[in-house]
Amino acid sequence: MPVTPSYKVAPDIRIDSSGIQEQKEPVDPSGDYIVIDRRTGGMRIVRSTDTFISDLRLEHDFYALSEQWRRETMFQSLDRERACNFAYHQIIGMGKEVLPYIFNELEETTSDWFWALRAITRTDVEVKPEDKGNVHKIAEAWMEWGSWNGYVSKGRYRTLLP
Amino acid sequence: MSAKDAIERCFPKLLGQPWRKTSDGTNDYNCLAWAAGETHRRWDLDPNYYWPIPRREQTIPVFIAAYATRGFVECDNGDLENGYEKIAIYALGKRPQHAARQLANGKWTSKLGPFWDIEHETAEGVETTGDGPAKYGTVVAYMKRPIIFSGSLKREPYEKE
Numbered sequence: 001m002p003v004t005p006s007y008k009v010a011p012d013i014r015i016d017s018s019g020i021q022e023q024k025e026p027v028d029p030s031g032d033y034i035v036i037d038r039r040t041g042g043m044r045i046v047r048s049t050d051t052f053i054s055d056l057r058l059e060h061d062f063y064a065l066s067e068q069w070r071r072e073t074m075f076q077s078l079d080r081e082r083a084c085n086f087a088y089h090q091i092i093g094m095g096k097e098v099l100p101y102i103f104n105e106l107e108e109t110t111s112d113w114f115w116a117l118r119a120i121t122r123t124d125v126e127v128k129p130e131d132k133g134n135v136h137k138i139a140e141a142w143m144e145w146g147s148w149n150g151y152v153s154k155g156r157y158r159t160l161l162p
Numbered sequence: 163m164s165a166k167d168a169i170e171r172c173f174p175k176l177l178g179q180p181w182r183k184t185s186d187g188t189n190d191y192n193c194l195a196w197a198a199g200e201t202h203r204r205w206d207l208d209p210n211y212y213w214p215i216p217r218r219e220q221t222i223p224v225f226i227a228a229y230a231t232r233g234f235v236e237c238d239n240g241d242l243e244n245g246y247e248k249i250a251i252y253a254l255g256k257r258p259q260h261a262a263r264q265l266a267n268g269k270w271t272s273k274l275g276p277f278w279d280i281e282h283e284t285a286e287g288v289e290t291t292g293d294g295p296a297k298y299g300t301v302v303a304y305m306k307r308p309i310i311f312s313g314s315l316k317r318e319p320y321e322k323e
Contacts, residue, residue: 075172075275075296077192077260078220079208082275110189111204112276124209133203133212135189 058094062101065091070112083115092119100153103146110135117142121149169274172296179283187277194225196273197249197261198232222302225251225258234305240285242268246306250285254292254299262288266309 069087076082091098099120102113118124125141127134146152163171170177194205195212204211205228207218214231217224226236229249237243240250242264250270252260262272262285272288273279274296282288290298 072295073275074168074277075298077194077206077273077275079206079211080220081259081297112189114208114210127210132210133195133205135204138210 058097059101062091062094062098066105079111079115082112088116092116096120096151099146099151103143103152106139106142106146110139114138114142121145165278169278169280172294173288173290175284175287175289176282179287181280181282181287183278184271184281185279189276191273193273193275194228194261196271196279197263198229199263220257222251222253222256222258225261226303226305229261229305233307235307237304237306240264240270240301240304243306245309247309248304248306250301251303251305252289252298252300253302254297257299258302260288260298 065087069082069085069091072087073082073085082088099117102116102120106113106117123145125138125145127138127141131137143152166183190204191201192204192206195201195203198205205213207213207220209218214228215224217227229251234249237246237248240248242248247266248264250262250264251258252262260272262270262282264270264285265281270282270285270287271279272282274288280288285301285304288296288298289300290296292299
């Protein structure tokens with residue numbers, strides 16, 4: 001289930017269930033945007049180059065591509081066959097910036113992300129021989145890796161690193 | 163589009179035969195494990211998954227060798243045979259993609275990726291051309307084992323480890 005970002009950027013960028021819509025011309029020549037957080041009703045001013053904006057785009061793209069990938073590979077079984085998909089390749093191409101979103105999903109979707117994690121991090125976790133194929137154990141090992149490397153922001157594996 | 167419609171669209175041969183959902187989707191096991199009667203782990207070729215033999219190659223001989231560790235031997239067809247349990251291995255070209263298991267009533271059971279398990283009338287019911295989200299291809303091998311090894315009589319399948 002894709003997560004819709006809870007932010008609205010007005011007036012130049014709007015984020016809704018269909019994605020980010022952007023106007024070509026900035027309304028304010030300074031390049032500032034007003035950002036409204038729907039959860040709190042709070043407002044803030046950000047620059048068009050603020051990382052906040054690119055984070056929102058990254059998050060949106062990640063969930064949109066994930067949904068596309070699941071739809072296009074929903075009946076495939078082998079990991080390598082499911083990973084052989086252009087949307088999944090694009091997620092891997094996003095690099096380490098996308099890891100926090102992957103770890104947010106990992107506890108629930110388990111094996112969906114092992115291939116991408118190996119490709120992005122260029123490492124692999126070790127599981128005991130008797131746990132081979134147990135997706136919960138493999139996911140646990142990855143969550144611990146993510147925690148130690150500072151990519152897990154919530155849940156019981158959230159990082160304790162400064 | 164309903165899930166049923168999506169399945170029939172991907173597996174057009176199911177349109178001509180009765181089939182039904184038998185369980186919800188899960189990532190805990192996959193079709194290859196399900197064909198062997200296992201639901202506690204995934205059989206896959208990548209290093210952290212379970213695979214019954216050292217060779218982890220996506221080839222038909224390797225898949226046949228994997229199921230041979232569970233007592234299966236190659237056979238000619240998927241006809242119901244008294245005293246035997248059969249499986250079908252599917253491949254797109256020479257790359258295996260799927261496996262299904264015959265039930266005691268002669269019907270077949272398949273796990274569709276991370277999605278549902280279904281029961282279908284014939285092994286050919288889940289054959290595909292390779293377009294769309296199910297690139298199963300066609301049945302390239304049938305295997306059988308004496309039913310004493312199977313989950314239908316003994317819940318824990320035979321494991322030679």
